[in-house]
Amino acid sequence: MEMPREAFLEAVIEAADLDVWENELVSGQVTRKATKIYAELGYTEHEAGDCMENVFAIIHPDDLERMQNALNDHASGKTAKYQCEFRIKAKSGAWVWYANSGKIVKRPDFPDEKHLIGITYNIHARRHQEEELKRLNLELAAQKEQLEQLNISLHNIAMTDALTQLPNRRLLIDRVNQALSGAKRSQYIGALLFIDSDNFKSVNDLHGHEAGDLLLKQIATRLRAAVREADTVARISGDEFVVMLENLSIDPVEAAHKTRAISEKILESLSQPYALGAIQYTNTVSIGATLMSQGHQNFDILCHSADAAMYQAKRAGRNTFRMFLHDE
Numbered sequence: 001m002e003m004p005r006e007a008f009l010e011a012v013i014e015a016a017d018l019d020v021w022e023n024e025l026v027s028g029q030v031t032r033k034a035t036k037i038y039a040e041l042g043y044t045e046h047e048a049g050d051c052m053e054n055v056f057a058i059i060h061p062d063d064l065e066r067m068q069n070a071l072n073d074h075a076s077g078k079t080a081k082y083q084c085e086f087r088i089k090a091k092s093g094a095w096v097w098y099a100n101s102g103k104i105v106k107r108p109d110f111p112d113e114k115h116l117i118g119i120t121y122n123i124h125a126r127r128h129q130e131e132e133l134k135r136l137n138l139e140l141a142a143q144k145e146q147l148e149q150l151n152i153s154l155h156n157i158a159m160t161d162a163l164t165q166l167p168n169r170r171l172l173i174d175r176v177n178q179a180l181s182g183a184k185r186s187q188y189i190g191a192l193l194f195i196d197s198d199n200f201k202s203v204n205d206l207h208g209h210e211a212g213d214l215l216l217k218q219i220a221t222r223l224r225a226a227v228r229e230a231d232t233v234a235r236i237s238g239d240e241f242v243v244m245l246e247n248l249s250i251d252p253v254e255a256a257h258k259t260r261a262i263s264e265k266i267l268e269s270l271s272q273p274y275a276l277g278a279i280q281y282t283n284t285v286s287i288g289a290t291l292m293s294q295g296h297q298n299f300d301i302l303c304h305s306a307d308a309a310m311y312q313a314k315r316a317g318r319n320t321f322r323m324f325l326h327d328e
Contacts, residue, residue, distance in 0.1 A: 042091030060087035164220035172234040194306035200239035284319035
């Protein structure tokens with residue numbers, strides 16, 4: 001024999017672990033209680049109450065407005081059905097997550113009333129999993145950010161001179177290669193300047209390595225101030241610095257003229273007295289330069305040329321500048 005429809009629906013609802021309820025929205029009367037849910041939460045049928053105010057009284061304060069807005073939206077026709085997720089306070093004091101889904105139905109015997117029929121079901125395990133997943137995702141995001149910051153720090157350490165915070169030889173090579181690639185497109189000529197202290201050993205011998213470190217830091221500061229912001233100042237070893245000047249001119253003569261002018265500015269700046277703590281110290285440098293173009297140059301060739309010009313400056317009496325001539 002076929003199961004009666006009502007019994008069939010009751011069996012389906014029970015199998016799906018659902019609780020059916022009915023409320024009258026105009027009066028607020030609960031015409032069918034969600035007895036299974038209340039029993040699950042530890043309440044007796046009497047404690048559950050007969051009006052919606054009793055329901056609202058045990059809804060979490062943070063969820064109550066959302067529930068009431070969902071009810072109002074459906075009652076006004078804004079939404080096709082009422083749906084909401086919320087927490088209910090168990091008799092033990094614990095907050096348990098549930099979900100509601102309902103719809104207003106017309107009853108010919110009560111045409112002026114709004115009967116909301118729906119189901120409630122427990123979603124606490126699912127919400128707990130979602131919150132745990134959210135927490136884990138936040139932790140992973142924080143760890144990812146820390147890892148990115150660590151990678152940046154490690155990259156900076158690998159590419160930066162620890163004493164002066166200038167680019168080191170490795171970063172300089174990268175920038176020189178980029179500049180040479182750019183020169184192929186723009187046709188602009190740059191220059192590489194080798195700068196070597198004339199008497200650095202004496203400051204260490206006379207005043208100690210601490211004074212020598214202060215001198216190197218101040219040389220770095222003056223070099224940055226003497227060139228354009230787009231230019232690169234690097235420390236490649238001991239008392240050797242390199243300045244890369246980019247986009248000077250498309251004309252080699254003008255580029256050489258600008259290189260000389262900037263080099264003389266550097267010589268003037270670095271020859272001024274230094275305050276190394278209580279010590280007043282005067283230091284000079286020798287500068288060798290070579291032009292950078294879009295030709296068959298690479299970092300090693302440029303360094304060899306600039307270094308050769310720098311030794312010419314040393315032999316010429318120091319505190320001076322020499323340009324490498326490619327036809328020598």
